[in-house]
Amino acid sequence: MTTERNDMTTAPTAPAELRPPAEVRHADELAVLARWDAERGAELPPGWRLSPRAVRAFVVGHPELGVSRKFYGDDPLVDRAVVSLMGRQGLMLVGEPGTAKSMLSELLAAAVSGTSTLTIQGTAGTTEDHVRYSWNYALLVAEGPSERSLVPSAVHTGMREGKVVRFEEITRCAPEIQDTLVSILSEKQLMVPELGSEARVAARPGFNVIGTANLKDRGVHEMSAALKRRFSFETVAPVRDREFEIELVERQVEAELGPAGQRPPFSRDVLEVLVTVFQDLRSGTTREGAPVKRPETVMSTAEAVNVAVAASLEARYLGDGVVTAAEVARQVAGVALKGEEEDARRLRHYVDNVVRERARHDRRWKEFFAAAEPLWR
Ligand SMILES: Nc1ncnc2c1ncn2[C@@H]1O[C@H](COP(=O)(O)OP(=O)(O)O)[C@@H](O)[C@H]1O
Numbered sequence: 526m527t528t529e530r531n532d533m534t535t536a537p538t539a540p541a542e543l544r545p546p547a548e549v550r551h552a553d554e555l556a557v558l559a560r561w562d563a564e565r566g567a568e569l570p571p572g573w574r575l576s577p578r579a580v581r582a583f584v585v586g587h588p589e590l591g592v593s594r595k596f597y598g599d600d601p602l603v604d605r606a607v608v609s610l611m612g613r614q615g616l617m618l619v620g621e622p623g624t625a626k627s628m629l630s631e632l633l634a635a636a637v638s639g640t641s642t643l644t645i646q647g648t649a650g651t652t653e654d655h656v657r658y659s660w661n662y663a664l665l666v667a668e669g670p671s672e673r674s675l676v677p678s679a680v681h682t683g684m685r686e687g688k689v690v691r692f693e694e695i696t697r698c699a700p701e702i703q704d705t706l707v708s709i710l711s712e713k714q715l716m717v718p719e720l721g722s723e724a725r726v727a728a729r730p731g732f733n734v735i736g737t738a739n740l741k742d743r744g745v746h747e748m749s750a751a752l753k754r755r756f757s758f759e760t761v762a763p764v765r766d767r768e769f770e771i772e773l774v775e776r777q778v779e780a781e782l783g784p785a786g787q788r789p790p791f792s793r794d795v796l797e798v799l800v801t802v803f804q805d806l807r808s809g810t811t812r813e814g815a816p817v818k819r820p821e822t823v824m825s826t827a828e829a830v831n832v833a834v835a836a837s838l839e840a841r842y843l844g845d846g847v848v849t850a851a852e853v854a855r856q857v858a859g860v861a862l863k864g865e866e867e868d869a870r871r872l873r874h875y876v877d878n879v880v881r882e883r884a885r886h887d888r889r890w891k892e893f894f895a896a897a898e899p900l901w902r
């Protein structure tokens with residue numbers, strides 16, 4: 526990513542893209558890890574850009590090399606994921622929404638293949654052509670089927686170049702579309718009968734598929750047994766450790782809004798309030814062990830990050846430049862409710878009981894309570 530500075534101002538130029546892919550955002554770290562591999566004489570699996578150890582370091586961090594942690598919570602899962610990408614099976618990441626399945630698949634693809642953009646986004650409208658290949662109709666009509674008139678899919682390109690392909694939200698696709706992958710993964714080749722009875726693309730080493738699937742979403746299809754056999758499954762769980770989640774939210778705020786000096790200060794105490802609210806409501810049990818009603822809305826870490834960013838923006842543009850628990854309270858209400866009356870009642874119950882009690886001897890919770898209470902008046 527270019528971070529050119531405009532000499533006329535002290536503010537850094539905004540990046541040209543809102544969210545460049547992982548291999549661009551973390552190009553420096555990937556280069557460091559490639560050098561590390563070379564120095565150690567590390568063995569690379571066929572078709573891989575980095576060694577498995579370096580891929581792991583890219584995801585979970587390697588402080589001595591200056592590589593940041595990106596995925597928090599379950600390091601053994603990362604190890605298993607890396608191992609399954611070396612094998613014959615694909616990797617399927619399943620779990621609740623907002624548990625970083627997409628992020629993890631992006632990081633793994635970027636580290637293993639140097640690109641995370643060979644991606645199919647599964648929807649109800651995904652067709653077999655999206656998974657296999659399609660045609661440029663003007664060329665098809667003019668010169669018939671040829672290499673030139675063929676429009677490759679991400680899978681086609683990944684096979685030809687030996688790269689990792691991501692298949693997002695695979696269970697949103699109709700079962701017969703999902704099953705297109707079965708023959709691709711078992712035979713590691715893609716027939717192109719239009720170019721001749723023998724015409725095919727054979728997968729080069731390095732090719733594999735990372736699928737992701739949300740378990741809780743509406744409109745999901747079952748995966749067929751045949752497809753399941755082609756993947757090893759990993760369930761990604763929400764972050765349980767409070768310290769980890771605080772650190773994660775802090776990092777993400779920094780990634781989105783810049784380092785601490787360039788945005789409203791977000792104190793540890795306030796972050797702790799935010800993360801505690803999410804963990805209480807997510808688990809259905811408060812830190813003190815009291816039961817609370819869990820909202821229907823998924824109280825994921827991804828939503829916690831959204832709240833933190835929104836609270837920072839509110840403090841910066843509408844407040845006095847310091848993030849307090851009051852901004853957090855207002856933004857939690859906006860995120861958690863999503864217009865659901867039942868969830869509003871649950872959150873209000875939490876505020877009326879748990880937060881009110883904590884507010885009696887803690888200034889931060891008092892701020893939270895004072896801002897949350899009038900929201901339902
Ligand atoms: N364990 C985690 N480690 C790092 N970031 C996480 C974690 N869980 C959630 N997040 C945050 O959630 C964001 C969105 O996650 P995403 O990959 O879109 O989730 P999913 O695909 O599971 O719905 C991530 O970009 C990150 O900010």
Ligand SMILES: [Mg+2]
Nearest residue numbers: 626627628737
């Ligand atoms: Mg996702």
